[in-house]
Each structure stands twice: as C-alpha cells, then as structure tokens.
Amino acid sequence: MANKAKTAGKKQEKDKAIDEKTKNVLDIRDMQLYFQTGKGIVQAVDKVSFALERGKSMVIVGESGCGKTSLGRAILRLLPENVYKYEGSCLLNGVDIMEYKNEKFRKEIRWKRAALVPQSSMNSLNPVLKVSDQVAEPILIHDLAETKEEARDKAAEAFKKVGVPVDFLDRYPFELSGGMRQRVAIATSLVTDPDFIILDEPTSALDMLTQANIMNVLTRLKEEIDISFILITHDVSTSSEIADMAAIMYAGQIVEFTDAYTFFGTPLHPYSERLMASVPTLEADDEELGFIPGQPPSLINPPEGCRFAERCEEEMELCSEEPPTFEMDDGRTVKCWLYREGGERDGNNK
Ligand SMILES: Nc1ncnc2c1ncn2[C@@H]1O[C@H](COP(=O)(O)OP(=O)(O)O)[C@@H](O)[C@H]1O
Ligand SMILES: [Mg+2]
Structure with missing residues (x-):
C-alpha cells in the first residue's frame, strides 16, 4: 500500500516535471542568425x-532593421542562402527542434506545429489562384486531408475563425480588400492547426480602421482558440492591448523582456523608454513626442558593449564593455547596466 502511494507520488512528480517543462510552448536560448555579405x-x-x-x-x-523578421525566420528555419551562422536552442513543447534535420523540420514542424504569416503576405497571394486553393495548400502538402473537399472544409473553418465570409473562398485575391487579404493570410497559417503562429507586421500596410479590425481578429483568436502567437511590429502602439508579453529588440538583440502590462506601464531599458515616449497620445503635444537622436549601429561589427550606448543619455563607462542581462525577481530581463543593483535602478542616473 505504502509502495503504491509512493509510486503514485512519483508519477505525480513526473507529470509535474513534464508540465513544468512544457509550460512554455516555445523556449529560445541564445539564438543567433548571421548573414554573409560582400x-x-x-x-x-x-x-x-x-x-x-x-x-x-x-x-x-x-x-x-533591428532583426525582427530574421528572428521570426530563424524560429521557423526559413533561411536565405547567405547564412553564415545559425545557432542556439529552440524548444518547442520542451523538445529542441534546432536538432532536427531539415527534412524532419519541414515535415513535422513548419505549418503543422508552427506557422508564419510573412511580412507583406497579403500582397503575395497568387493572383491567378482562387483563395480556397491557397488556403488549402498547406493541408494538402502535409496530407492533413484525404480529399480536396475535406481540405476545403478546413479552409472554410479557418475563414470562420478570422471572420471572412465562407463564399469568399471562390474569389480571386484581386476581388478582396487589403484587410480581407490579410485575414486570408492569417487563415492560411491557422489551417493546419499549429501550436503557435508568428505574424510579421500584419497591419503595417493597412489603414487605421483596417488595422484595428485585424487586431480585433487576433483578440478573438486569442479568446476563442487555444493558440499562442508572436506579433512582430515596429509600432509599439498597435500591440499594447493584445500582448501578454513584450520583447523589445534593438540592433539584433532583445534588450528588455517582460509581461506586457508591466512593460507598457514602466518600460525600464533607456531604449524602451524612448520608444514609448515616441508614441503619440491624446494628451501629449507633438512637441513632447520623444525622438531618438542618432542611428542604430551597423550590424556588421556592432559595438562590443551595449549597442544602444552611443544614443543613450545615461551612458556610463561600463556600457562600452560587455552588455549585461539582468534578470529581476519577477523574471523580467533588462540588458542595461543601470539595473545592476538587484533590479533597482541606480539612483544617480535619473
Ligand atoms: N539575407 C540577408 N542578407 C544580408 N543581410 C540581411 C539579410 N536579411 C536581412 N538582413 C539584414 O539584417 C538586418 C535585420 O533585418 P530584418 O530582420 O529584416 O529587420 P526588421 O524585420 O526588424 O526590419 C538588417 O540589417 C538587414 O539589412
Ligand atoms: Mg521586418
């Protein structure tokens, strides 16, 4: 009896360990993607x-130019030919998919478990194919349907998820508005039922109202289907309501990572602060809007220390040495020497 209890306890412990391990759909460590150029x-x-x-x-x-698209492509291993270095670990549900051979990755990961809505995808739909054929393509490639009808049903299901009328399946891309084409692109990423999707600047080519509509689609997806997503944007103001977590990228690196609520309330890294100050608000005059003087460094031989140092008003001597990454008690990470004292910002510096 005691033995049984012990075994049950062990099993529970093991289940817990697995849960812990796979609590994260994605866990990326030290991802590097370098390109060779002339x-x-x-x-x-x-x-x-x-x-x-x-x-x-x-x-x-x-x-x-800070590397957002490259990061998305690195995660999904959609790499150009001039890759110089591609390293790091990328755990999907606890399994390091960086170890997978290309063939296995293509068959088991891309589309099936993880999909990308590429930058400008709404303008890349094939003009001579009906949208139904384009949305169903990943299903057919991955043998996820036995018949064309079944594939079409799945496409129709994905259309419903993103709010496109099902009879639009028989239209050609030119017969759809920009917003509808963007929804079709999102539907294409959902059709294989992946664990997570990456959306690269999904609203940047759209007018304000259509942008808001697309954000509403994403909000609904988040509420209604069990999907995780990464939204890539250069516009910090589009994302504040929808994101649970926020990663701020500068010159190829993530300089701050935390939960979005905390981030949008109090950004910590000086770059994040400037970025937030550049967002127009109803209260602020145009003159008050922050402008970040200077340019990001070249990503060919970037500075050894903090890459923002040159533009940072709070630069200290330390900053031109190695850039630090501090992890706060709440798990927030900030790549800035100002936070070296256990997460408390050095009082002299502000
Ligand atoms: N295939 C490539 N070869 C060489 N440089 C590239 C390639 N793709 C992107 N880059 C460079 O990598 C940097 C990051 O680009 P990108 O990931 O597109 O940034 P973002 O999406 O944030 O605008 C830029 O300097 C860009 O010029
Ligand atoms: Mg980009």
Whole structure:
C-alpha cells in the first residue's frame, strides 16, 4: 500500500516535471542568425533568449532593421542562402527542434506545429489562384486531408475563425480588400492547426480602421482558440492591448523582456523608454513626442558593449564593455547596466 502511494507520488512528480517543462510552448536560448555579405557578416539576430507560455501572446517591437523578421525566420528555419551562422536552442513543447534535420523540420514542424504569416503576405497571394486553393495548400502538402473537399472544409473553418465570409473562398485575391487579404493570410497559417503562429507586421500596410479590425481578429483568436502567437511590429502602439508579453529588440538583440502590462506601464531599458515616449497620445503635444537622436549601429561589427550606448543619455563607462542581462525577481530581463543593483535602478542616473 505504502509502495503504491509512493509510486503514485512519483508519477505525480513526473507529470509535474513534464508540465513544468512544457509550460512554455516555445523556449529560445541564445539564438543567433548571421548573414554573409560582400561588406562583412551581418549579426541580424544575436543571442536572443525568451520563453512563451502556452496560450499566451507576445509582441516583438523594434525599429526597422533591428532583426525582427530574421528572428521570426530563424524560429521557423526559413533561411536565405547567405547564412553564415545559425545557432542556439529552440524548444518547442520542451523538445529542441534546432536538432532536427531539415527534412524532419519541414515535415513535422513548419505549418503543422508552427506557422508564419510573412511580412507583406497579403500582397503575395497568387493572383491567378482562387483563395480556397491557397488556403488549402498547406493541408494538402502535409496530407492533413484525404480529399480536396475535406481540405476545403478546413479552409472554410479557418475563414470562420478570422471572420471572412465562407463564399469568399471562390474569389480571386484581386476581388478582396487589403484587410480581407490579410485575414486570408492569417487563415492560411491557422489551417493546419499549429501550436503557435508568428505574424510579421500584419497591419503595417493597412489603414487605421483596417488595422484595428485585424487586431480585433487576433483578440478573438486569442479568446476563442487555444493558440499562442508572436506579433512582430515596429509600432509599439498597435500591440499594447493584445500582448501578454513584450520583447523589445534593438540592433539584433532583445534588450528588455517582460509581461506586457508591466512593460507598457514602466518600460525600464533607456531604449524602451524612448520608444514609448515616441508614441503619440491624446494628451501629449507633438512637441513632447520623444525622438531618438542618432542611428542604430551597423550590424556588421556592432559595438562590443551595449549597442544602444552611443544614443543613450545615461551612458556610463561600463556600457562600452560587455552588455549585461539582468534578470529581476519577477523574471523580467533588462540588458542595461543601470539595473545592476538587484533590479533597482541606480539612483544617480535619473
Ligand atoms: N539575407 C540577408 N542578407 C544580408 N543581410 C540581411 C539579410 N536579411 C536581412 N538582413 C539584414 O539584417 C538586418 C535585420 O533585418 P530584418 O530582420 O529584416 O529587420 P526588421 O524585420 O526588424 O526590419 C538588417 O540589417 C538587414 O539589412
Ligand atoms: Mg521586418
């Protein structure tokens, strides 16, 4: 009897350990993606680490050219030919998929477990194919339906999830508005029922009202289906209501990572502060809007220390040495020497 209880206890412990391990749908450690170019090696993604809990959403924000698209592509191994270095670990449900051979990755991961809505995807739909054929394509490629009808049913289901009328399946892309085409692109990523999707700037080519509509679609998806997603954007203001977590990217690195509520209330990294100050609000005059003087550094031979130091008003001597990453008690990480004293910002500096 005692033995039985012991075994049951052990089993519970084991279940708990598995739960703990797979609490995160995604856990990325030290991801690096460098490109070879005629001018040198571009460090587009440099030792990026973060974890995303199942069912949660995360926003990756940063200026154009900071490596957001490259990071999304690194996660889904959609790499250009001029890759110089591609390293790190990427745990999907606790399993390191960086170890997978390309064939296995293509068959088992991309689309089936993780899908990307690429930047400008709404303008990349094939003009001569009906949208039904495009949405159903991932299903057919991965043998997730036995017949074309079944694939079409799944496409119709995905359309419902993103609020596209089902009779639009028989239309051609040019017969749809920009907002509808973006929804079709999102539906295509959902049709294989993946564990998470990455949306790369899904609203950047749209007018304000359509942007709001797409954000509503994402909010609904989050509430109604069990999916985790990463939203990539250069516009910090579009994401505040929808994201659970926020990652701020600067010059190939994540400089701050925390829960979005805390982040939008009190950004800590000086770059995050400036980024937030640049968001127009109803109360602020245009003159009060923050503008960040200077340019991000080149990603070919970037500075050894903090990559923001050159533009930072609070630069200290330490900053040109190694950039630190401090983890606060609540798990928040900040790549800034100002937080070296156990998470408390050095009083002299502000
Ligand atoms: N295939 C490539 N070869 C060389 N450099 C690239 C390639 N793709 C992107 N880059 C460079 O990597 C950096 C990050 O680009 P990207 O990931 O597109 O940034 P973002 O999406 O944040 O605008 C930029 O300097 C860009 O010029
Ligand atoms: Mg991009």
